[in-house]
Amino acid sequence: MNGPGIGWYVIVAAILFATGAMGVMLRRSPLIVLLSLEIMLNAGNLTLVAFSRQAGNLDGQIFALAVMAVAAGEVAVGLGLIVAMARRRLALDVDQASALRG
Amino acid sequence: MGNFLVWVVWFLAAAGCLGSGVAVVSLSNPFYSALALIGNLASLAVLYLLLAAEFLAAAQVLVYAGAVMVMFLFVIAYLGGRADAPWAGGPPLLRTAAVLAAGALLVEVVVVLGLAWGDDLMGPAEVSDSFGSPAEIGELFLTDHLLAFEITSIVLLVAAIGGVVLGTARETEDTE
Numbered sequence: 001m002n003g004p005g006i007g008w009y010v011i012v013a014a015i016l017f018a019t020g021a022m023g024v025m026l027r028r029s030p031l032i033v034l035l036s037l038e039i040m041l042n043a044g045n046l047t048l049v050a051f052s053r054q055a056g057n058l059d060g061q062i063f064a065l066a067v068m069a070v071a072a073g074e075v076a077v078g079l080g081l082i083v084a085m086a087r088r089r090l091a092l093d094v095d096q097a098s099a100l101r102g
Numbered sequence: 103m104g105n106f107l108v109w110v111v112w113f114l115a116a117a118g119c120l121g122s123g124v125a126v127v128s129l130s131n132p133f134y135s136a137l138a139l140i141g142n143l144a145s146l147a148v149l150y151l152l153l154a155a156e157f158l159a160a161a162q163v164l165v166y167a168g169a170v171m172v173m174f175l176f177v178i179a180y181l182g183g184r185a186d187a188p189w190a191g192g193p194p195l196l197r198t199a200a201v202l203a204a205g206a207l208l209v210e211v212v213v214v215l216g217l218a219w220g221d222d223l224m225g226p227a228e229v230s231d232s233f234g235s236p237a238e239i240g241e242l243f244l245t246d247h248l249l250a251f252e253i254t255s256i257v258l259l260v261a262a263i264g265g266v267v268l269g270t271a272r273e274t275e276d277t278e
Contacts (some may be wrong), residue, residue, distance in 0.1 A: 003105060003108030003109050003112055004108070004109060005223055005224035005226070006224070007215055007219060007223035007224065008112070008116075009149060010211070010215055010223070011212065011215060012116045012119060012120065012149070014207075014208055014211035014212060014215075015120055015123075015208060016119060016120060016123050017207065017208075017211075018204045018207050018208040019120070019124055020123065020127070021203070021204045022127060022200060022201065022204040023127035025200035025203065025204065026127075026197060026200050026201075027127065029132060031132040031135075031174075031177070031178060031181075032127070032132060032135055035126050035132070035135050035136060035139050035174070036126065036127055038139060038166075039123050039126060039127070039139070042142070042146055045146075046149060049149075049150055049153050049155045050153055052153075053153040053154055053155070053226055053229070053233075054226045054227065055227060056226070056227025056228065058233070058234065058238055059242075059246075059247075061155050061157070061158050061234060061239060062239065062242055062243065062247050062250065064155075064158055065158065065161065065239070065243075065254075066254055068161060068162070068165055068166065069254045069258055070257060071166075071170070072165060072169070072170055072258065072261070073257050073258055073260070073262075074261070075170050075173060076173070076264065076265035077261055077264045077265055079173060079174065079177045079265070080264060080266075080269045081268055082181075083177060083180065083181075083268070083269050084268045084269065086180075086181055086184060092181070092184060
């Protein structure tokens with residue numbers, strides 16, 4: 001293959017994953033947390049596709065498609081939760097939504 | 103020459119990917135964050151194309167940048183001003199710990215990659231032109247990975263029902 005080797009793609013995925021993890025841990029708006037989660041899932045997907053290309057085996061791409069479906073489901077449920085929170089006049093702040101804290 | 107062009111496209115896509123990722127995490131208006139995530143997903147699709155994953159790149163643009171992000175933008179528009187998310191992180195100790203944890207993740211991956219650097223990571227397998235085409239992906243989904251395919255459909259059905267149940271208004275219930 002011409003161009004960058006697989007390692008470069010994996011490094012991009014690692015930086016992307018760390019960025020998303022930082023967003024999930026630092027931000028308090030549930031919307032931004034969900035968006036950062038998407039970034040983390042996509043970083044994982046990029047790794048799967050890169051190693052799929054490296055091994056010459058399509059299983060990694062199949063896995064990446066399954067991850068995309070799970071991500072779509074997660075967004076549907078997560079956005080439903082956010083809308084339900086907004087409807088009950090709760091603050092859109094993950095630090096204050098602690099009613100289920102053990 | 104072709105080699106150089108691939109590097110240029112890779113660099114632009116990677117830079118767009120990382121830049122828009124930082125923008126998603128750091129912008130305070132969720133609307134702009136969601137728009138930055140669309141840019142992130144589009145540059146990821148370019149990287150997928152460079153990795154011979156044509157079908158995945160198309161699905162990425164259609165499913166993510168199309169359907170999922172439209173849902174996000176609808177919810178952000180529905181919430182209006184309430185969705186604004188000022189930075190205000192938690193206690194300084196927690197913030198430092200979060201940055202340290204994310205940094206540690208990154209360092210771990212880079213160290214592991216550095217140990218494996220060389221032919222293992224630089225000499226990808228030779229693949230045919232149809233690698234990653236819809237025909238090959240579809241064949242795998244309907245033969246070797248049929249169970250995963252069916253489970254995916256159940257996951258999506260459950261998620262759709264969950265979204266409807268969570269989003270249905272129940273006027274009689276009071277705010278706690």
